[in-house]
Amino acid sequence: MKLNSKSKSLLVALAIGLLLIPFVTDTLLGRGWVRIVDFAMLYIMLALGLNIVVGFAGLLDLGYIAFFGVGAYCYALAGSPHLALAFPMIFPNGVHLSFWVILPLAALLAGGFGVLLGAPTLRLRGDYLAIVTLGFGEIIRIFLNNLNAPVNLTNGPQGISRIDPVSLADVRLSVTQEIFGISLPSVHLYFYLFLAFTVLVIFASQRLEKSRIGRAWMAIREDEVAASAMGINTRNLKLLAFAMGAMFGGASGALFAGFQGFVSPESFSLMESIMVLCMVVLGGMGNIAGVILGGVLLAVLPEVLRHSVVPLQQALFGKMIVDPESLRMLLFGGALIVMMLYRPAGLLPSRVRRRELDTDEVVETV
């Protein structure tokens, strides 16, 4: 890829801007907000992973959060004292693998689960596929909830705590580090870690989109019969889409577990799946920039609401009338309806952008 000097300097400016985010947020809004930004990054990764399944290959997946859960529990089991409870003989101190071992492990495990979900649903499309994937997501959650007996594998609803924080080459991200005289608190460190992974995921998504595999996925999305008549092995490519999406989900789940230090089945409910799906749909299915925008909006706006609604109501009425959580769902529902009416293809629909960039394009007259 050749970059001219203008786009090069733009890229540098963007990079500096991104690197400054935690400091700016910290100064302007407080430490708690840096944490929120960290979570937004995780959601972006998740949404980009789901975008492969839903946006590229057109397979509506309502149980995507299950892969996030698989990744998170993989990290939790392989990086905490928990397994000492279940297998005191084998793991007297629990398992404490390195981050660089757990991460690919979590991705691969989630990918395996992706294939597991994909295989029985190959013949399904649209609504039917959505229902089965929804069921799959719930199965995983219920398993996590109940696998505390006979062998205590997941610790049931209490979840697994005391998970090892991420440490990269002896640099522990859970404590403040001094680098070049700049003091970086834990949330900042995690931000940079997540930023690095998000950039990686964006990069991977982009390359996949513009590849032979990506085109085959889009062909399946557009017309499966025609795709197979063109020699595309739809079975393998659909499984691949499920596996790739699940791998991204699993990796971000592992990051989540390391960041949070605690996982429980609650974090992997159907509502979360729907939130991630909404990020993809709201932003613009199949368009990477749109999905990122959707992820940021849906991850940050609820927090904005939480922090603004209570003081606002206090000031106006002297007491809290609507609690921010219910207001969030109300606004969210309203926003979705408005979106579907006025911008059904999302905030940044995938094709429009490309068309705008293309000068010799015939303008749609409809």
Add this chain to the structure above:
Amino acid sequence: MTNTAHLLQLSSIGKQFGGLSALSDVSLHIQHREIYGLIGPNGAGKTTLFNVITGLYQPSAGEFQFDGKSYQTCKPHVLAKAGIARTFQNIRLFANLTALENVMIGRHVRTRAGVFGALLHDRTTRNEERAITERARELLYYVGIEKPARTLAKHLSYGEQRRLEIARALATDPLLLALDEPAAGMNATETASLKTLLQTIRNSGITVLLIEHDVKLIMGLCDRVAVLDYGKKIAEGVPEEVRKDPAVIAAYLGAEPEAHTSGFAPLASLSPLAGEDPGERVVDNV
């Protein structure tokens, strides 16, 4: 593969849908480098046979050999790889992708890059991508699509969409190009240029199988023609002979062969083809 063997050989192909027999005992062969036409009244089983040949349906009986290999039950993508490419009666392009991407997808089966190639974008992958794009552009030019390659498939005109389907099929480097009513809905000028295109394709060494309602086109273009009626092959041969075949005339006009020489039009209105495309009634009037 020797040139003497047939490219496609169907032996006693049958296809049942529940109790309905859509095809029974259809045997035919297609030779290398010929344009082979498949005609018959509506509901005769043309498209069913077509779907069997391209792997969309599995035959209930019989078998077929393609390029010297026998295929009992086969997935469409396997047959596409073996060298059968098709178009669809109701255009099935990838509507929201560009014309160029549609053709590039056709190259899928002849290229190799996988996930790692996509992610690493190594030299081999880059070269392959370049070759895919180049070939796709050539094919767009070849079939005569003059609109920009980045036009979405759904924004092309009807005739161009039909041509784009052919370009996409050609991108799979087929030995046999199977076209399901390529001239449907085309005007006379478009049909004429389609005819030229099909002849060019054949001259480039690709065998063409054609289902068509436009009898004029079939008669002027095909080397050999088979006629299906009620799922059976009732005639086969060069167009001249087939046109005079009593069984064919009966199938098309629902009349005794001698009757059509006198009162053609009234009989046609009684025939099962009444209300059909007028092009069909002129089976013997071309």
